[in-house]
Amino acid sequence: xxxxxxxxxxxxxxxxxxxxxxSSDKSMDMPFCVNKVDGNHVTALKGEAEITAAxxxxxxxxxxxVRDKNEFNYSFSILSDRIQSRMLFRMDEGDGTHWNRHLPIxxxxxxxxxxxxxxxxxxxxxYAYRTDRINESPVPLNIHDGFDVFCEECHINHGQVEIxxxxxxxxxxxxxxxxxxxxxxxxx
Amino acid sequence: MEELFNAIRESYNSLWHVKVLxxxxxxxxxxxxxxxxFVSVFVTKRGDDYIVTDGxxxxxxxxxxxxxxxxxxxxxxxxxxxENYQILQTVGHGRIIYYKKIHNQFLVVxxxxxxxxxISAVVSGSNIQFQAEKRELRFSRTVRDYLTxxxxxxxxxxxxxxxxxxxxxxxxxxxxxxxxxxxxxVTGSNAGYYRDSLCRSNFYFExxxxxxxxxxxxxxxxxxxxxxxxxxxxxxxxxxxxxxxAKEDSILLPWSEKxxxxxxxxx
Numbered sequence: 001x002x003x004x005x006x007x008x009x010x011x012x013x014x015x016x017x018x019x020x021x022x023s024s025d026k027s028m029d030m031p032f033c034v035n036k037v038d039g040n041h042v043t044a045l046k047g048e049a050e051i052t053a054a055x056x057x058x059x060x061x062x063x064x065x066v067r068d069k070n071e072f073n074y075s076f077s078i079l080s081d082r083i084q085s086r087m088l089f090r091m092d093e094g095d096g097t098h099w100n101r102h103l104p105i106x107x108x109x110x111x112x113x114x115x116x117x118x119x120x121x122x123x124x125x126x127y128a129y130r131t132d133r134i135n136e137s138p139v140p141l142n143i144h145d146g147f148d149v150f151c152e153e154c155h156i157n158h159g160q161v162e163i164x165x166x167x168x169x170x171x172x173x174x175x176x177x178x179x180x181x182x183x184x185x186x187x188x
Numbered sequence: 189m190e191e192l193f194n195a196i197r198e199s200y201n202s203l204w205h206v207k208v209l210x211x212x213x214x215x216x217x218x219x220x221x222x223x224x225x226f227v228s229v230f231v232t233k234r235g236d237d238y239i240v241t242d243g244x245x246x247x248x249x250x251x252x253x254x255x256x257x258x259x260x261x262x263x264x265x266x267x268x269x270x271e272n273y274q275i276l277q278t279v280g281h282g283r284i285i286y287y288k289k290i291h292n293q294f295l296v297v298x299x300x301x302x303x304x305x306x307i308s309a310v311v312s313g314s315n316i317q318f319q320a321e322k323r324e325l326r327f328s329r330t331v332r333d334y335l336t337x338x339x340x341x342x343x344x345x346x347x348x349x350x351x352x353x354x355x356x357x358x359x360x361x362x363x364x365x366x367x368x369x370x371x372x373x374v375t376g377s378n379a380g381y382y383r384d385s386l387c388r389s390n391f392y393f394e395x396x397x398x399x400x401x402x403x404x405x406x407x408x409x410x411x412x413x414x415x416x417x418x419x420x421x422x423x424x425x426x427x428x429x430x431x432x433x434a435k436e437d438s439i440l441l442p443w444s445e446k447x448x449x450x451x452x453x454x455x
Contacts, residue, residue, distance in 0.1 A: 180210025
């Protein structure tokens, strides 16, 4: 609790709408295709699709990024043009462990490994959390199951979900669940 | 009081976690960064040696690390920790991997300790706003936002070299009208930094000269931060700007004239 946590004042000013948006039913076209090479990360694939919500919050998009073209390393984000920071809700798998250090709980509970969700708290501060379903899921969580978990958590399409990960013009990705990030690297 | 100590130790110990990834382990450590991440290190074996690494996470940006930081003060800090903990580096999967190599198994724990402290220090340090780089970062962000929002999505690739492993990175590379355009961002909080930035931009454009045909490069544009008259308008900067303006094949565009960019890039 040493530094002042970053408060998203824009979210605070629309907190009620934010809650309504997060909890409202949403829909999007399926399958969700993640097939573009990400301009800034040649090894990443991304996909974007419009989301409509029963309680809308500006124009909202779902963005997925698959890092290292590895289906155990990805994030899903819901973005809106209503706020500067754009990020409303996110799920991460395969990258860093979050530290919820502004919450007044013991440090071992502040530690949130992936997969996890990120959302803004009532104080405007972003925090990470896991659900029972995540805790019961296999580790690491592949993107197909991850998408299902994500859609359930933010009420997209009532279980009618499908995601396609395939770079345009290439074969589908195939990765081992225990993909070794150091495989093939030479250490002199 | 001893109970309190036991509770602290137990809580602290419970912060260690492990994920098995093929022949490697990802170890989540109790070390943290000031931007709210726990540090992970990766342990693997090569022959009889143990390797402890950051898994490429620093350079891949997993800790929100600004890998293209040009601040001399930050580079000093980074170098200090690199040398102090005797960290080695190699390249794998297109990114820099920091590591330590250990022969004795019972010393692996020391390497985990040193490497996780290293990661914590250099990532946390990268969040410090050093005086000299503040403006640089702010202007870079302004330019990026403008290019990202003002043009069709995906028109620009930022901080990229002509080839993935080149250390010469341009501020942005665009692809209009079947050609490539190289853009550099020129800024600095005082005349000295500004001149350095201008010289680097010019040298990087010169370095691309040999590849003009191969990559169909038709424009090189230096975007000049002219928001601070006392820097942009000072004679030391003006002298360099007029020398570069006299070169016919390179465009210098003050940011206040950014409205001309579409015509310069697309035409």
